[in-house]
Amino acid sequence: MSGNILVKNMTFKYPSMISPLFNNVSVNIHEDWKLGLIGRNGRGKTTLLKILLDQLEYEGTVISSLEFKYFPRYPDLDDCLTAEEVLLKESPMTERWEMELELSYMDLSPEILDRSFHVLSGGEQTKILLIGLFLNDDSFPLIDEPTNNLDVHGRKVVGEFLNRKKGFIVISHDQHFLNHFVDHVLAINKESVDVLKGNIETWQFEKKNAENLAEETNQKLFNEINRLETVSKRVGTWGQKRENSTKDAAGRRLAAKQMKRSKAIKKRTEEKIRDKQNLIHNVKRLLI
Ligand SMILES: Nc1ncnc2c1ncn2[C@@H]1O[C@H](COP(=O)(O)OP(=O)(O)OP(=O)(O)O)[C@@H](O)[C@H]1O
Ligand SMILES: [Mg+2]
Structure with missing residues (x-):
């Protein structure tokens, strides 16, 4: 993996909006960061990920050579893939033992790989998709609210899984969850976008x-x-x-x-x- 994410003087508004959602925003995100992206509902967290994915037109500059991968992206129902096939689609060279190792970090048994992805529970699907994002070392995952289908134990397990990884952005409203692993925080405030080193507790202290x-x-x-x-x-x-x-x-x-x-x-x-x-x-x- 090489390079950072450089956002410079970025301004964006949806056509129906009167004033911009982002006004002249500049941030520099390092490729190794475990970045928590926080902000109230509607502040533009998902939109910022879409801008990084180049799905929206903006003014200013966004430069990165990273290969972004977005969560959640579910496989087509018609493809009837097993969990193993879902993972192989993300990273064809991955061997079964490597998948099983990642499953063990997620508190899942190996036989889950042979089940159809679509019969898995919401929490199990989340865990498989998250494993898939990290199989390829060259990718930089953009993870949008992974906790929706996770219970307290699931959140702890996924938090510990993410703590083993580096180089990703996670949006979450669950600050306790984020505190398990983030080392930087990007906060979308009312009229500014701030980046700081530390976890949510550091951010609360600074705030x-x-x-x-x-x-x-x-x-x-x-x-x-x-x-x-x-x-x-x-x-x-x-x-x-x-x-x-x-x-x-x-x-x-x-x-x-x-x-x-x-x-x-x-x-x-x-x-x-x-x-x-x-x-x-x-x-x-x-x-x-
Ligand atoms: N396609 C669109 N057209 C017009 N407005 C949009 C569109 N998509 C999102 N918005 C608006 O842009 C703002 C930011 O939306 P976004 O989904 O990025 O927020 P968010 O921070 O991810 O919120 P949440 O925490 O609720 O997921 C919201 O006010 C939303 O209504
Ligand atoms: Mg959102």
Whole structure:
């Protein structure tokens, strides 16, 4: 296997959408990573895999020489393949003993290979398809929600199986499952896409820190806005009072000059307030 996945300034939207699902996204994914892809429903996780598979048209660059394989992709019902034939279709040179070894990691007995794939349970089918993705060393699996048919034990077994492998992306909403094996996390947030080294716990820790920092920054900005608003009000009233307080021509000229100055100060202060309000908006935007 050679090369990384380089996504640069990628923008994508489905034709029916008003604003893009991805806006100028840049990430670099290493070929050896065990990457957990997370994000709320509808954030674009499956879409991102489809973009890597070159099934959708996007703007920007996606470069990779890896051979992507997508899960779930079920064999045709009409082909009536046995589990062994399903695996051989993925990797024709694989020997039976190699398949049996992988089956043992998945807590499956060898005789399952001779059964028709379509009579297998949902969990067994999932395990066979996952084994198939990794038989060929040159492929880079893109695994979309593998836990749907797995019970608690099945999730543990598949988690341990994936922990033995490297070089893949897994989408899952089950953070406990992902924590078994991921060493990097790609999070699709509300307005950003972040990659970090570590597992979901690391990501949660970083997210909490970012939220605390954002909260602190916002509080400071609010205090600053309050102070500036007081300044702006005081300057305004002071200028007005000054102009009203004197009757003679020279005094009024001086007062008018000071009024002009105080208006300029007021304007500058109001601009500062607007800047700070924009900063608050930006800090909020960064939140997950
Ligand atoms: N073919 C399509 N045409 C228009 N909109 C689409 C299409 N496919 C997906 N979408 C929309 O794009 C958004 C992202 O969808 P996607 O399936 O990538 O989300 P997801 O993160 O995988 O969500 P989930 O966790 O529910 O699987 C959703 O709002 C979805 O409705
Ligand atoms: Mg999805």
